[in-house]
Amino acid sequence: MANLNIRSQQDRTYEAIVIGSGISGAWAAKELCDLGVKTLMLERGRNVEHNKDYPTTNMLPYEFEHRGQVPQKIQDENPVVSKCYAFREDAMHFFVKDKEHPYVQEKPFDWIRGYQVGGKSLLWARQVQRWSEYDFEGPARDGFAVDWPIRYKDLESWYSHVEKFAGVSGNKDGLKTLPDGEFLPGYELNVVEKYFQEKLKENYGGSRHMISSRCAHINGNLEHFAQQGRGQCQNRNLCQRGCPFGGYFSSNSSTIPWALKTGNLTLRPDAVVHSIMYDEEKGLATGVRVIDATTKEMEEFYAPVIFLNAAALNSNLILLNSTSNRFPNGMGNDSGLLGKYVAFHNYRAGVSAEYEGHAEYTTSGGRPTSGYFPRFRNVEKQETDFLRGYAAGFSAGRGARPETDAIGMDLKNNLLNPDKYGPWYVGSHMMGETIPKETNYVALDTNLKDPFGMPQLKINISYDDNDEKMIKDYLEQMTEMFDKAGFTNIQTRDDKRAPGLDIHEMGGVRMGRDPKTSLLNGNHQLHSVPNVYVTDGSSMTSTSTQNPSLTYMAFAARAAHHAVKESKK
Amino acid sequence: MNRRIALRHLALISGGLVMIPSCDFSSDDILAAYENLKVTASQKKLLGEISNTIIPAGEIKGALDIEVPDFILVMVNDCMTSENQAQFTTGLAAFPDYVKNTAGKQYDKLSTKEKEELILAGTKLEGDENKALTYFLNTTKRFTIQGYMASEYIQTEIMPYSLIPGEYNGAVLITDLQKPRING
Numbered sequence: 002m003a004n005l006n007i008r009s010q011q012d013r014t015y016e017a018i019v020i021g022s023g024i025s026g027a028w029a030a031k032e033l034c035d036l037g038v039k040t041l042m043l044e045r046g047r048n049v050e051h052n053k054d055y056p057t058t059n060m061l062p063y064e065f066e067h068r069g070q071v072p073q074k075i076q077d078e079n080p081v082v083s084k085c086y087a088f089r090e091d092a093m094h095f096f097v098k099d100k101e102h103p104y105v106q107e108k109p110f111d112w113i114r115g116y117q118v119g120g121k122s123l124l125w126a127r128q129v130q131r132w133s134e135y136d137f138e139g140p141a142r143d144g145f146a147v148d149w150p151i152r153y154k155d156l157e158s159w160y161s162h163v164e165k166f167a168g169v170s171g172n173k174d175g176l177k178t179l180p181d182g183e184f185l186p187g188y189e190l191n192v193v194e195k196y197f198q199e200k201l202k203e204n205y206g207g208s209r210h211m212i213s214s215r216c217a218h219i220n221g222n223l224e225h226f227a228q229q230g231r232g233q234c235q236n237r238n239l240c241q242r243g244c245p246f247g248g249y250f251s252s253n254s255s256t257i258p259w260a261l262k263t264g265n266l267t268l269r270p271d272a273v274v275h276s277i278m279y280d281e282e283k284g285l286a287t288g289v290r291v292i293d294a295t296t297k298e299m300e301e302f303y304a305p306v307i308f309l310n311a312a313a314l315n316s317n318l319i320l321l322n323s324t325s326n327r328f329p330n331g332m333g334n335d336s337g338l339l340g341k342y343v344a345f346h347n348y349r350a351g352v353s354a355e356y357e358g359h360a361e362y363t364t365s366g367g368r369p370t371s372g373y374f375p376r377f378r379n380v381e382k383q384e385t386d387f388l389r390g391y392a393a394g395f396s397a398g399r400g401a402r403p404e405t406d407a408i409g410m411d412l413k414n415n416l417l418n419p420d421k422y423g424p425w426y427v428g429s430h431m432m433g434e435t436i437p438k439e440t441n442y443v444a445l446d447t448n449l450k451d452p453f454g455m456p457q458l459k460i461n462i463s464y465d466d467n468d469e470k471m472i473k474d475y476l477e478q479m480t481e482m483f484d485k486a487g488f489t490n491i492q493t494r495d496d497k498r499a500p501g502l503d504i505h506e507m508g509g510v511r512m513g514r515d516p517k518t519s520l521l522n523g524n525h526q527l528h529s530v531p532n533v534y535v536t537d538g539s540s541m542t543s544t545s546t547q548n549p550s551l552t553y554m555a556f557a558a559r560a561a562h563h564a565v566k567e568s569k570k
Numbered sequence: 571m572n573r574r575i576a577l578r579h580l581a582l583i584s585g586g587l588v589m590i591p592s593c594d595f596s597s598d599d600i601l602a603a604y605e606n607l608k609v610t611a612s613q614k615k616l617l618g619e620i621s622n623t624i625i626p627a628g629e630i631k632g633a634l635d636i637e638v639p640d641f642i643l644v645m646v647n648d649c650m651t652s653e654n655q656a657q658f659t660t661g662l663a664a665f666p667d668y669v670k671n672t673a674g675k676q677y678d679k680l681s682t683k684e685k686e687e688l689i690l691a692g693t694k695l696e697g698d699e700n701k702a703l704t705y706f707l708n709t710t711k712r713f714t715i716q717g718y719m720a721s722e723y724i725q726t727e728i729m730p731y732s733l734i735p736g737e738y739n740g741a742v743l744i745t746d747l748q749k750p751r752i753n754g
Contacts, residue, residue, distance in 0.1 A: 190740060362743060367738060
């Protein structure tokens, strides 16, 4: 019996364990496997194999019973996830339904999750802008959160590393606020977007820019990507279904099959992580305790290195639930700050308008991206009554709309021959930096459990005065920029959405220089448990304005190499 | 004495205990496929006639030819709140009276032009008493357009849909896009 146990324990021992198979976890696994490390990757959801498990990917519009709409009963049962723009009939099977993993909203928070192999990398918006030096210096310069223990130069080569593999299309724009990277040819802005780009330069003396947003889509260098079994993006804009061409980057199409090919990866779906185990004598983590999602039985896996990439809030949950004599309040939580200083991106506001110019033009075909405004507020110095600033999306479009007032044969002929063009539509939405605060936190509920018997996460996160001022400024500035460009019928909106719907929640396990005020060091190791690396959104010290996934990928790759280097010492 | 009157007499004589077989003043079979709606077979037929007025058959098929009424009922049954479903079915039930009161005839006895005018007018009625009817007609029109345009027939035979839209061109001259006209 004893022998059996020993062998069983050996069978469940790896050289590294990665918790989570989303964008950051699969990057950690891919790097570890490339470096020859026998790696176990745990995923709480079901397996989703590239192509094989994309049931809707080639469905035509009329093949969806409700033409894309989510039935009312499902909406009624899922008030949270139904708010997400991508929760539609074609992709709803990739989202977590509200009852599957309940949580406590001490304040309104829409927690949008994807529990399957690949996680939310199947569903993301694929926008990948690098952080700049201004972003890493932000907290130190403006006196909030704590100083980042790293700077742009620490991450620069890792950004390049992940961009080359993931495939990033973009232009070399030469902007200090948004460093250039390893780009495939960028996508074209349309005639009105280019017009607006020029008008901005003219009207703001070259201090404001709107560029073609860098996106994780393959646009060229096809032989290189064929090694991953991926091909050119076909501009389908059906990415949320999973892409049969592997045209956009996801764990499923890219890093996971790559890691499996090395022979070093063991992928274990349906494994809900309960906690990370700790050995007091060694002062190190020893492994991971999981609940089998099917049998609900507890199982243990062991490894000398643990990567925690469960997505921002779930990584907090796992550490909070990893208690021991040494860490009664959660693993690595000597500072008492675990779960605190959570922040997000402010997506509440938008501006739309019309443009009567360029009336002879329209667009054709598809493209996977549109325009992007890098931050222009408070870049070199503080100049407004709020801290930091916002980036913004921008796009212009036009299409022929049929006239539908009539009925009968007139209506039918109008529908079949749409040839009436209205003015161009232009629109923008803000992506604001929010300031991490101790009062924006997550914690474990002491009574309520989820269906796996895990404590429910209590979420207490809200906007503050800085966010409100920033919304006001965005609406004013964008209105002014639109007005100066000759756009008309300018409409502003603040949809008052709850935090969370941005799906950019970050922090709680922040990096820093001082163990008294942070959880992780500059290499993403828990200060007090150095064989645990956390490289997903929970590690963020501040949020900046850029879509964060590219930064998580770079974090994961960099930390994986650090872990391997350490293990060889 | 015709059969209907005879039955009515019989019902009166026997204190209303007689089960009245299917005819226009009784409830006919409720269609089980639309469980939230309690729509009858004859109501579905009427809905089909309305959708066929909205998008009639001509050189190419019309709404009724490609089962748009079924799509309408699926959408109302599955994708609407119960309040809106009630509005819709109330409006549907009120439609025959609206037709009789306005045109003095049954719907299927009207000319195409009369049907079109009746429905167009019905989509624009004001006042609380007409709310359900107007809601029903506008909803039916919206779903008729959607069900027709997003049908396999239109998207394969008439205006073929491609999952791959082609490379982006951000400055296409509208004059270069002239397509042969499709005659409905």
